[in-house]
Amino acid sequence: MNHNIQFSQTCHISFYNFVQIDPSYRPSSMICRTNSRVILPFAGSDKVLTLSQWNLHVVGKISSWIDLDSEDEILRKASEFALKQEIERGSYLSLRACVLPTPKRASCANYARCVNEILQNLKHMKLWLRIPLKKFDDDPKDANSNQMVGMADSWEMWNSFRRLCEYHNKLAIVLDATGTLPSANSIGRWIGEPVKAAIIHTNTFTTNNKGPYLSRRRQNLAIDMFSHSMQVIISGKLDLKALSETYNKTSANDIPKHPFKSYLDSLSLLYQRMDPHAGIELCEFGEKDYLQEHSQPLLDNLQSLAYEELEKNEAKYNQYRLAISQALINRISDKDAPVNVAVVIVVGAGRGLLVRAAFKAARETRRRVRIYAVEKNPNAVISLDNMIKNEDLENYVHVVCCDIRSWSTDDKADILVGMPIILTYKFFSDCVSDFLGSFGDDELSPECLDAAQKFLKDDGMLIPCACTSYLQPVTTSRVYNRIKLDKKSQFETPYNVKLYTVARVAPSKRVFTFIHPNNLSTSKTNERYTKIQFKIPPETGAALVHGFAGYFEAILYQDIRICTEPSRITPRILGWFPLYFPLTEPVYVASGVPLELDFWRCCDQTKVWYEWSVTSPTLSHVHNSCGDSYSVNL
Template sequence: MSDADDLFPAFCIGQHETDRVLPITTQIVQRAHESNYDMLTYPVTTSHFHTRVLSVLSSHLATLDKPTLDASGTMGTTQNTKFPVIPPLSTADTHLSPNEAMSQLVGVTSSWIDLCSPDPLIADLSRQVLMMEVAYAAFCGLGYLLIPGPKLHHGGMHSDGVAYYARVIQDALATGPYIHFHIWLKMVDNVDLEVDQMGDLAPLARKEFLLDADNNEQSPKIDPFGTWDAWDVIRRTCKYHSRLVVALCLPKHLPQPSVQSRWHSEPVRLLTVDAGTFIKNQKGYPVLSKGHQSLISRLMRLRTPPWIILCDIGPIPGVEGSEDAEGDRGAATAEFPSLAQAVSSNKKHHDPTPHLSYMRNLQQKQPPRTAIERFGVGYQDYLQAPLQPLTVNLESITYEVFEKDPIKYEWYERAVAQALTDWAAQKKPTSNPDGRVVVAVVGAGRGPLVTRALRASAQTGVAIDIWVVEKNQNAFVLLQRHNQTIWEGKVNLVHSDMRSWRGPERKQAPNNEEGETTPTTHSTVDILISELLGSFADNELSPECLDGVTHLLHPTHGISIPASYTAHLSPISAPKLHADVMSQSVSNPAAPETPYVVMLHAIDFLSTNASTNTSTNPPSDPVPLIQTAWQFAHPNRDIPAPSHHSLSNSHNVRHTRLVFPCPDRGVCHGLAGYFETVLYKNVELSTNPVTMEAKSANMISWFPIYFPLKNPLNVPDNSEVIVTMFRQTDNRKVWYEWMVEVRCGKMRVGISDLHSSIKEGCLM
């Protein structure tokens, strides 16, 4: 990947014609490339095949009696379960054949079938058609298929047949083992947009199988989450299959931000844009609204950005049927244009593909990736096990990644400088007899906090006596080298677990004339600095570690940096993460009960507050509701100093029960965890997306934490998600337990298992 590709999102753009009739040859693909298209769609079968299926249906219907209800109230006659068999494909039924262009094509299955039909005859014929097309596409080597989504409305029936559709897709995934199936869906369910075309099978369903629309007036015409509901049934039936993805049709009028956010969390791999979605600017050129531009930009920053397919915006230049296939193409090649050609050339900058040109221009205008986005390339929605720095000595490259953070260490330096300034201004006594403020950096790693503490001392003019404690023997070698080459020998290095450290050493003056000295004593520490926080603040055992050195802090004036930290939670929909966790569970049964460090991106917050800014264009996204689970503060003076006897860690146990109102229906796959910390007074760090921009924008040291659910929970409209979480300990390790409930009013409609990460707990 080049630097330019890394900085700017790339667009892969294709062309789709609903009524494409010409066979796609390598020459046509080459023409498309010359016009700046990256790919083309191609119907798997022809109108001849369509006609043949209609003939089979007509002939079969002519032999059937009118269906009647049996004693159980169903259409139980045997003739309703015997279906005609569509004969195999012939050369007239498809123009598709294996060739070198297969990798440049997206196959399109027939849109005139109805897999959801309540008429079993129509549903079975539709199933046969799709399975024949999938099998032939797989034979030809197509890697991508575009399958029109389920028809949701049949008279007074709504979404009744989605399960039939899902079952067929499950079979199709097995039939085409190397094909990625793109289910072509509208963003919202709008009955007015579900229009049957001439030749569609849906209107041919026998009326005996249709319910009357008695209550149709009471049901809304537009259901914002209706098509998402259908998609959820399909992907659940297919067990979140990795080759089952979404092709999303951009409407002319975008739905509310919460619907857009929901689709952003789904595996949208194709984005289709009709000619009617474009509007004309003042010069008459097709453009997209600011809302469409914003949504496209957001989707193009996904870890796997979708391809864009322009639909029915005109033929490929130079191909039969295009405007310039005969005339304009001659004008382009003739040495002297004819009079008619000269007149037509006076049209300003005639562009045979204005929609494509606009999209390429939009591509060039994409803002460069932010520092966080560049840093996170490859990390988006990627599951990582949390670090266990107490039991594992980290590698240098791990420390190096943390040290690239542009914010964290600058904020630490500000906190130390402010603490030193206050110490001097308040004329506090120091723990060093020579008047220097005693500063200890515990868990120093490769020493970035040491450098910042020395800078803060130089900046404020407050002298410090600095002690550095690190247990990693490999990192300690580097600290010794830094003390020689960077810190000019100003640092007192201690190779020890901080919990075993006895404090700064002080040699006593001779106590008699013979020059004998008393044993070395240990003084207290004035300012204790650490960076032991994990993605959930306390998940890397910062409380337990700092408990072990709290007794070394000056009893009245001692300062801990950080001074406190809070853990935060919110329920999320995260289909990709759920699929990845389930995949890992095959080899690791503990995977669904393991918290993961993840750069969350393709997710949707289920609990939101109304947007604080409704005047923006496009409207801003709803603000996620992220609640505080618990807090730790330092120094904790209530704990005794460590001794040779084991101490209870019960004071670091926590539990919480949080209620999250959810306005829109969805699926809860797990919990997103964040933290906020006060380093010193008003110097704060945050990974909470609600407060991060104000407290520590562009900080990259910590990704959020993800607590998965073994089995996703359905969340209805206007319901509540209740999260119960525990931080547990047995004095040997620390782990989390979590459970999620869903309630509508007083009725519990779903509850998860009590998950426990005890097998992957952090050892003390």
């Protein structure tokens, strides 16, 4: 809350999460020292609030007159002195953040240099740069205007500023939502940036007999802020003298109505209408934007906790059940159903949920089945075996504890379904697989299903019968900064990430498609190479790409599929976070300029890995060359 009050004044904070307070002085000249004695600014004692109140409920505001890129040397030097002194005061008070004023012009190199110097010595406090979120006119204004001279897009100014500050992780943004808002695509870019708050001015509210309210677009902006854990700051002028008199006249038992209370109530109604976990399942909420190392599915045995998480994905098992049901109906007619037996081989059966899905599909379709559950993890086999006994499935399910690559059987499958459940009956067999990783083929689904093809009859089928990977350029400053804290080589490694504070700056594009069984594909090798061109919509403006989010779409059987690509995502699908491919250096992409990516899936006798390189508008090195930083072992 911007009360425009001094550091020395006490503020009533019970209505709000935090208040924003201004300093109240300005040096009269560039000379701020006389006779080696520092001239102290006017400020009250820090004891007017407790330390925890300063730390948890107050955000400082740096003086708005400061102009470190002014051509006036006196003003420039006075600004630099005041900036450092005010931030030092905020640090002394243990404030969590101070809001820096908006740069006065597009060229703000000296301002950024001074801020970067300060950031190097800050221990706990963060700096929030105030950026106007508005649609600028084409005509630049003069230097005394609130609009930055020569700046048509405030994002460009922010991008230049943070680059000069070396992408420091203590530098964040406060969006000032004044004037006409830009397009939805343009606003969407900011979701991937380190935005801590948005300022909504009281004069942007419309008032009726029920009180103040926001336009539909500004309501959507506020909801976007809430849903991404950003603060909303109400800003407006207050008559401090009248406010003080109101508090003094109020008895100790009464809570006076704050002048901003009606605006706060309007925003509270918006917050109450939204789901605080909208777009993210409760079981995934704690995973947002955290880096997870990629698994080694053929080498590592999963722990019980991993199975517990995988088994929460009810939508996945339901899709497999539907696919198996449809496959059984198409492979065995109603007439032959009492006679023929479908042999189902579940490869990678885990603790049995795919086995249960296959058996349920058989019961629903009234088909007879004999199921083989193949699982290499001996600890999971114990749970699997107990499930079969507890559910009286011993007459239908045979457990095989071994790697699919070393197993053999005389039963040939009609349908191979992935991890695989293999469906077989009489003269035909079917097989089903769930080796799908975050990128479709990143957990060696092609290699595993190729190995399982030996169980198929010539006219047998695989579920999934096809899998396509997708890539999408994204802005995600939080993830970039988390990788940056580790070694530089970490940028050569893809991560499973539940992307939360992310801006998807261009539509996804297809990368690789694998057809199963492999003898139906024109490509007999699982190596792949492609060149992808992304086009950022013109209304979005320029963007900074930190990396690429990887998704997949698996066609299980006919029109039954599982998809994690955001525009076509399977409802309530869990467990598959995007596979994020980072860039060592973020790539600036100007409006209207295409972004080109070269992408490889490489294989040798012992491992599989990805390599990637941006080739336009700038040229990056080839990430993860020869699989030196990341690979999946066969």
